[in-house]
Amino acid sequence: xxxxxxxxxxxxxxxxxxxxxxxxxxxxxxxxxxxxxxxxxxxxxxxxxxxxxxxxxxxxxxxxxxxxxxxxxxxxxxxxxxxxxxxxxxxxxxxxxxxxxxxxxxxxxxxxxxxxxxxxxxxxxxxxxxxxxxxxxxxxxxxxxxxxxxxxxxxxxxxxx
Amino acid sequence: xxxxxxxxxxxxxxxxxxxxxxxxxxxxxxxxxxxxxxxxxxxxxxxxxxxxxxxxxxxxxxxxxxxxxxxxxxxxxxxxxxxxxxxxxxxxxxxxxxxxxxxxxxxxxxxxxxxxxxxxxxxxxxxxxxxxxxxxxxxxxxxxxxxxxxxxxxxxxxxxxxxxxxxxxxxxxxxxxxxxxxxxxxxxxxxxxxxxxxxxxxxxxxxxxxxxxxxxxxxxxxxxxxxxxxxxxxxxxxxxxxxxxxxxxxxxxxxxxxxxxxxxxxxxxxxxxxxxxxxxxxxxxxxxxxxxxxxxxxxxxxxxxxxx
Numbered sequence: 001x002x003x004x005x006x007x008x009x010x011x012x013x014x015x016x017x018x019x020x021x022x023x024x025x026x027x028x029x030x031x032x033x034x035x036x037x038x039x040x041x042x043x044x045x046x047x048x049x050x051x052x053x054x055x056x057x058x059x060x061x062x063x064x065x066x067x068x069x070x071x072x073x074x075x076x077x078x079x080x081x082x083x084x085x086x087x088x089x090x091x092x093x094x095x096x097x098x099x100x101x102x103x104x105x106x107x108x109x110x111x112x113x114x115x116x117x118x119x120x121x122x123x124x125x126x127x128x129x130x131x132x133x134x135x136x137x138x139x140x141x142x143x144x145x146x147x148x149x150x151x152x153x154x155x156x157x158x159x160x161x
Numbered sequence: 162x163x164x165x166x167x168x169x170x171x172x173x174x175x176x177x178x179x180x181x182x183x184x185x186x187x188x189x190x191x192x193x194x195x196x197x198x199x200x201x202x203x204x205x206x207x208x209x210x211x212x213x214x215x216x217x218x219x220x221x222x223x224x225x226x227x228x229x230x231x232x233x234x235x236x237x238x239x240x241x242x243x244x245x246x247x248x249x250x251x252x253x254x255x256x257x258x259x260x261x262x263x264x265x266x267x268x269x270x271x272x273x274x275x276x277x278x279x280x281x282x283x284x285x286x287x288x289x290x291x292x293x294x295x296x297x298x299x300x301x302x303x304x305x306x307x308x309x310x311x312x313x314x315x316x317x318x319x320x321x322x323x324x325x326x327x328x329x330x331x332x333x334x335x336x337x338x339x340x341x342x343x344x345x346x347x348x349x350x351x352x353x354x355x356x357x358x359x360x361x362x363x364x365x366x367x368x369x370x371x372x373x374x375x376x377x378x379x380x381x382x383x384x385x386x387x388x389x390x391x392x393x394x395x396x397x398x399x400x401x402x403x404x405x406x407x408x409x410x411x412x413x414x415x416x417x418x419x420x421x422x423x424x425x426x427x428x429x430x431x432x433x434x435x436x437x438x439x440x441x442x443x444x445x446x447x448x449x450x451x452x453x454x455x456x457x458x459x460x461x462x463x464x465x466x467x468x469x
Contacts (some may be wrong), residue, residue, distance in 0.1 A: 006264035017229040023342050027206045031229055085341050096344075113208075119201030119360070121208045131345035 002042045020111050027113060035121045037110045044107040044136065051100050051139045052077055054146035077101060085125045100142045103135035169456050171289065175254035175268045181291050183246055185319040191217045193369040198224070202330055207232060214363070215374050234306075234328050234361060249273045249280075260285040260294040261311070278302060280463065304329035315368050323364045330359040373427035437445060 018034045020027040052073060059069035080101040082090065089110070096102045112127035126132065173181075194214045200207040210231045215223045224233050255267040270282040278319035285295040296308045306328040324325050 019230070025204050028208060028230065028232070030208055031206075102344070105341060106341045106345070109345055112343070113206060114347075115206055118199070119203075119205065119207065120199055121206045123208055124323055128345040135345075 002045075006038055006042075017156060018111070022112070027111065027121070029111065029113060029121075030123060033113075041110045043130070044110070047139050047143075048104040048107065051104065051132040051142050051146075054143045054150075055100075058146040058150040058153075100139060103138045105131045106132045107137035109135075176264065178254040178266060178286060178291075178416060179246070179252055179268060179270075179284075180290060182286065182293060182319060185291060185317075186246065187218075187373075189216070189318050189320065190216070190371050191215075191374045194320075194365045195367050196363050196365035198226075198231060199362045199364075200360070201362070202232075205232060205330070205359075212363070214365075217374050229272075234359065235324065255283070258285055260287075263287065263294075265294055281329050290316060292316060292321075295380070315365075315370075318368075318370060320368055320370070321365070323362065324364070326361045328361075330357060 001120035015031055015034075017031050018029040020029065055076065056069050056073040059072050060066070063069050063072075080099045084096055084099050084102040084105075109128060109132040110126060113121040113123070114127050116122050190213075196212060196214065198210045198212045210226050211228065212226045212231060213222075215225065224231065250272045251268040253269040253271065255269050257264055258267045259265065266286045268286055270279075270284070272279050279298055280301055281299045283297045284293050285293050286292070290312070292310070292312050294310060296310075297305065297418045298308075299305045301332050305320050306326065309325040309327070310321035311323040312319075315322065364439075
């Protein structure tokens with residue numbers, strides 16, 4: 001999917017510099033500085049989607065059909081995403097850090113370059129790598145938690161096959 | 162008493178000083194300069210870019226980045242001094258000042274054309290080297306911008322080694338993003354307010370002077386209302402605000418080569434097509450007839466329909 005998304009687009013539209021429109025600033029990344037960012041972002045996105053898959057895996061242990069966990073997973077992701085993006089100061093420090101959906105967007109951080117202090121950017125740099133790594137560790141922790149709980153609940157069942 | 166009198170006698174009139182500078186600039190028919198462009202604007206994070214600047218007399222300028230995209234401010238055509246000194250104006254001697262650590266003459270230019278975009282220009286002139294160190298131009302629609310120039314090995318042609326172009330960015334608002342930003346916590350820090358000014362610094366490494374400009378480079382006069390292109394004997398002018406392009410076919414091809422008729426047409430279009438409406442087109446026809454513009458046909462195109 002990732003290969004199709006990226007390379008098909010490159011084949012259709014060609015390649016050039018990348019413009020990132022953020023809330024308060026427009027970032028411009030040179031063509032030669034883009035590909036490794038895409039690879040890193042896709043890698044991170046794989047972990048993010050694995051978190052959703054782990055959640056679905058956990059919910060499937062509690063259900064007896066397949067539709068229920070699917071709907072429940074999507075509903076949870078949608079609701080938590082809305083909560084993650086609501087700009088309420090109270091939520092910023094109390095709720096958002098605990099939601100895995102807040103950390104799923106961290107792949108965008110690979111496209112934010114560090115400034116050189118004079119309005120320019122440093123090629124090959126990432127604005128806040130520690131934050132991305134922190135979000136990555138949160139997602140891995142969620143995956144571990146969801147899978148562990150799923151295995152634990154499953155083992156307590158009477159019928160295991 | 163003798164010394165101050167001597168210095169008064171020695172000081173050149175401002176108009177004569179500008180004429181000398183203009184004569185130096187007139188030595189340059191065209192140039193191709195390579196340099197590095199650095200952008201410092203509050204809402205832009207732009208890497209350094211290697212650009213090529215093409216100039217052709219009298220006022221065509223293009224900044225091109227062959228290896229990607231570059232954001233160039235709208236008034237960047239004034240980076241060339243030829244564009245600042247074009248047209249007819251009244252020269253005022255505003256005394257002396259200091260620029261780049263040296264004493265300079267201060268000269269103000271008032272355009273004689275009431276409809277000119279430029280309202281006032283101020284030059285800080287180094288009379289001993291006959292170069293302009295700084296230029297501040299106030300325009301009708303695009304605010305005030307400054308150009309600071311540092312000279313080196315190309316001073317004989319009055320071509321700077323480094324140009325710092327400062328312009329207003331205060332009123333610019335970014336469009337709201339469709340997708341959410343990643344909140345990494347650093348955005349919670351308050352962004353520094355800034356002075357509402359953007360800066361573009363061009364450091365030239367080399368000039369190729371009077372060797373011609375490649376035909377493949379599409380030189381433009383400037384933005385909005387100026388000559389967009391010339392295809393055969395058809396002159397095309399983009400019309401600001403209404404998104405249309407006026408095509409004028411001049412009967413006499415040679416007439417179109419001079420600046421005067423083209424300038425007259427441009428001014429008429431700017432005056433009459435600043436607002437949409439059919440009556441404006443009729444006004445344009447009658448105005449061009451009064452000027453004696455030798456046009457054969459006049460038609461309007463929607464910008465999207467015309468592929469250039």
